[in-house]
Amino acid sequence: MINGSTNEFIDRISTCQDTVFIYKGKKYWFQGYMPNENTVHMEIFQIDPAKEGYVWEYNGSSITEGQEEFQIAPIFDGKTFWEVEQEMEWVDC
Incomplete structure (x- = not known):
């Protein structure tokens, strides 16, 4: 991982913090949240160049x-x- 520790990146994902990263010239934004006490939602969007919809989504x-x-x-x-x-x-680290 360029500009950061891979393990710290994974730790950040596990705390659902907004995280911005670039892969092959495309910028992505990860976010996660708990809509209620029993549900977790995580998602990744491509933000530059902008692409509609989720690149990845998890609900559990x-x-x-x-x-x-x-x-x-x-x-x-x-x-x-x-x-x-x-x-x-x-x-954004």
Whole structure:
């Protein structure tokens, strides 16, 4: 991960903090929140260039499960976070 620690990035995802990063020249925004005490929502948008809709979305009952799902989802050109993290730049750390 460029400009940050991969483990700190994953920790930040697990606390649902807004996080901005760049992969292959595209800027993404991660956010998460709990709409109620039993539900977790996490999402990633492509913000530059802007793209409509979610790039990735998780709805469930556990922040831990959401963080794990983020790590294994083929979000980035069909690849997972761990397959591309060395090419990602964390821009708001």
